[in-house]
Amino acid sequence: MQREELMAETYPVLQSAESHALIDKAKYEKWYKESVENPDKFWGKHGKRIEWFKPYTKVKNTSFTGKVSIKWFEDGQTNVSYNCIDRHLENHADRVAIIWEGDDPSLDRKITYRELHEHVCRFANVLKKYGVKKGDRVTIYMPMVPEAAYAMLACTRIGAVHSVVFGGFSPDALGGRIVDCESTFVITCDEGLRGGKSVPLKANVDKAIDIAARHHVHVKSVLVVRRTGTDVGWASGRDFWYHDEAGTVAADCPPEPMNAEDPLFILYTSGSTGKPKGVLHTTGGYLVYVSMTHQYVFDYHDGDIYWCTADVGWVTGHSYIVYGPLANRATTLMFEGVPNYPDQGRFWDVIDKHKVDIFYTAPTAIRALMGAGDDFVKRSSRSSLRLLGSVGEPINPEAWEWYYNVVGDARCPIVDTWWQTETGGHMIAPLPGATDLKPGAATTPFFGVKPQLVDNEGKVLEGAADGNLVIADSWPGQMRTVYGDHERFIQTYFSTYKGKYFTGDGCRRDEDGYYWITGRVDDVLNVSGHRLGTAEVESALVSHSLVSEAAVVGFPHSIKGQGIYCYVTLMAGHEGTDTLRQELVKHVRAEIGPIASPDKIQFTPGLPKTRSGKIMRRILRKIAEDDFGALGDTSTLADPAVVDDLIANRQNKE
Ligand code: 6R9
Numbered sequence: 122m123q124r125e126e127l128m129a130e131t132y133p134v135l136q137s138a139e140s141h142a143l144i145d146k147a148k149y150e151k152w153y154k155e156s157v158e159n160p161d162k163f164w165g166k167h168g169k170r171i172e173w174f175k176p177y178t179k180v181k182n183t184s185f186t187g188k189v190s191i192k193w194f195e196d197g198q199t200n201v202s203y204n205c206i207d208r209h210l211e212n213h214a215d216r217v218a219i220i221w222e223g224d225d226p227s228l229d230r231k232i233t234y235r236e237l238h239e240h241v242c243r244f245a246n247v248l249k250k251y252g253v254k255k256g257d258r259v260t261i262y263m264p265m266v267p268e269a270a271y272a273m274l275a276c277t278r279i280g281a282v283h284s285v286v287f288g289g290f291s292p293d294a295l296g297g298r299i300v301d302c303e304s305t306f307v308i309t310c311d312e313g314l315r316g317g318k319s320v321p322l323k324a325n326v327d328k329a330i331d332i333a334a335r336h337h338v339h340v341k342s343v344l345v346v347r348r349t350g351t352d353v354g355w356a357s358g359r360d361f362w363y364h365d366e367a368g369t370v371a372a373d374c375p376p377e378p379m380n381a382e383d384p385l386f387i388l389y390t391s392g393s394t395g396k397p398k399g400v401l402h403t404t405g406g407y408l409v410y411v412s413m414t415h416q417y418v419f420d421y422h423d424g425d426i427y428w429c430t431a432d433v434g435w436v437t438g439h440s441y442i443v444y445g446p447l448a449n450r451a452t453t454l455m456f457e458g459v460p461n462y463p464d465q466g467r468f469w470d471v472i473d474k475h476k477v478d479i480f481y482t483a484p485t486a487i488r489a490l491m492g493a494g495d496d497f498v499k500r501s502s503r504s505s506l507r508l509l510g511s512v513g514e515p516i517n518p519e520a521w522e523w524y525y526n527v528v529g530d531a532r533c534p535i536v537d538t539w540w541q542t543e544t545g546g547h548m549i550a551p552l553p554g555a556t557d558l559k560p561g562a563a564t565t566p567f568f569g570v571k572p573q574l575v576d577n578e579g580k581v582l583e584g585a586a587d588g589n590l591v592i593a594d595s596w597p598g599q600m601r602t603v604y605g606d607h608e609r610f611i612q613t614y615f616s617t618y619k620g621k622y623f624t625g626d627g628c629r630r631d632e633d634g635y636y637w638i639t640g641r642v643d644d645v646l647n648v649s650g651h652r653l654g655t656a657e658v659e660s661a662l663v664s665h666s667l668v669s670e671a672a673v674v675g676f677p678h679s680i681k682g683q684g685i686y687c688y689v690t691l692m693a694g695h696e697g698t699d700t701l702r703q704e705l706v707k708h709v710r711a712e713i714g715p716i717a718s719p720d721k722i723q724f725t726p727g728l729p730k731t732r733s734g735k736i737m738r739r740i741l742r743k744i745a746e747d748d749f750g751a752l753g754d755t756s757t758l759a760d761p762a763v764v765d766d767l768i769a770n771r772q773n774k775e
Contacts, residue, residue, distance in 0.1 A: 587628075
């Protein structure tokens with residue numbers, strides 16, 4: 122089938138899902154209506170899905186104008202780790218909370234809720250022993266091991282605010298994040314292990330601490346979890362082994378009562394300008410929202426085995442490996458490895474091994490595994506699977522079809538979940554049993570979410586339309602501020618379209634009211650489902666001594682979704698060679714991390730600029746897309762000849 126035909130296809134709600142799904146069409150309509158017409162009543166009711174030490178009397182107190190203030194359940198008190206662990210102990214202490222599947226297929230572990238309680242309490246007591254207090258920021262730089270979840274939950278237990286930094290980020294990127302939130306306590310591993318290769322996490326932390334010290338932030342303690350047992354550098358008095366410490370503290374730690382609006386975590390994410398922003402989420406609303414979306418979007422039934430393949434370093438790992446599933450007493454699978462190790466059938470083997478019911482991954486992985494051929498899938502039975510999920514970028518209809526027919530044997534609905542670090546949880550996604558599916562559409566909004574499409578002037582578009590996606594009112598999982606810079610929060614999200622939260626995404630709404638996300642409309646790249654600011658890559662490039670100027674744009678990439686195309690102007694007298702290209706790739710990887718590796722580097726004597734000196738990115742994008750027949754108006758260029766040179770020397774020729 123052609124792409125357009127696929128996109129016009131409707132997959133009615135599946136019988137298998139419908140027969141026992143939590144939400145049906147009528148219930149969705151009714152609940153949705155109430156949720157947007159009377160949010161106080163709706164969330165007042167559903168806020169009770171978590172346990173409160175002190176019940177809230179106020180529900181919603183939010184404003185998207187002026188100083189922008191977002192408060193939910195503001196006079197309630199609760200604790201996240203209590204909700205994710207303690208409250209399940211009375212009747213379900215022996216249920217497996219975490220299944221850990223190692224990089225090496227012969228390694229796995231099962232941790233029950235009872236064991237999770239002890240691990241998290243000990244972890245929390247070690248933090249306390251080293252002086253970590255409520256409100257302190259703790260940086261977590263860990264691979265996918267259960268201790269990463271223990272560390273996060275331990276912070277929430279004592280009211281410390283965690284900042285998890287993805288283990289693939291460089292020492293520079295880690296150092297910058299330590300500085301931004303002035304964090305003086307770091308938790309890491311000796312090394313990580315992915316696809317049989319080790320990642321020098323502790324060594325990176327050592328470098329990051331030196332970088333932070335140059336910016337006057339002094340890390341006092343580093344708690345190190347042993348994973349591979351390799352020798353690592355050691356600063357005595359500063360560095361401590363977790364396995365030495367855990368035995369010295371009590372196995373119980375009372376959960377700290379937290380106000381609903383107390384900070385829970387900071388997570389850095391890329392924007393269209395400047396350095397990454399510290400997205401701040403708070404306690405009560407976040408937990409209500411992630412647990413509710415986890416239950417209804419994944420149609421989670423008690424006892425299901427649930428697997429999200431994300432890394433805890435991203436928001437998907439926070440909300441849908443750790444907090445949502447554990448709040449719902451789920452069994453959540455944590456996978457240390459990669460999809461193609463030992464071979465391309467690993468995901469499907471793991472599904473059979475642990476009898477996974479619900480599987481949630483990213484389009485980039487689906488496309489890569491689709492390219493490996495069906496045999497890797499077909500050698501597994503996948504008979505335990507009931508539901509598939511997708512997240513991180515638009516899923517192309519071809520990949521959707523393959524996921525549906527080959528992986529899901531045309532039995533499992535696919536929930537394509539659109540959301541962001543900023544939104545905390547799912548915003549637009551089908552509900553199994555309630556929503557007919559269309560390949561490539563994120564479909565309809567979750568309860569309480571009011572999407573709108575606006576044109577560039579901010580006019581609200583009705584009916585079937587194409588525009589910029591905004592959200593007209595607050596929902597409990599929304600970020601509350603940019604850590605340490607509320608003005609930037611207002612500027613970034615609420616100033617483009619007054620009084621509305623601007624997502625940065627383009628979107629089409631069809632005749633059935635379905636939402637189709639078309640990708641970012643700002644200078645944010647989405648490479649293999651990872652967010653990257655073009656400005657970050659540009660600043661990494663110009664920090665090389667031979668680079669005078671750089672402009673970075675995305676281009677369509679068959680596996681990664683988007684690839685990174687860099688236009689580079691060198692310092693006078695230097696020649697662009699292949700060796701220099703390789704050196705620049707290495708340089709960017711060292712500055713940011715491997716996820717930011719440039720795919721193409723084009724050396725150019727100049728960049729296309731307007732007379733006022735603004736780089737015309739539209740032109741650069743077109744050339745990178747190999748679509749230079751349609752460059753549009755180039756009359757405002759200061760030097761139109763630049764364009765001919767750019768086209769002649771483009772790097773995307775077959
Ligand atoms: C959860 C997450 C957010 C950006 C978002 C959008 C893209 C995420 C998507 C999707 C189309 C989906 N995105 N899910 N686009 N369909 N189902 O990925 O958060 O890393 O902050 O990225 O990712 O462009 O704006 P984050």
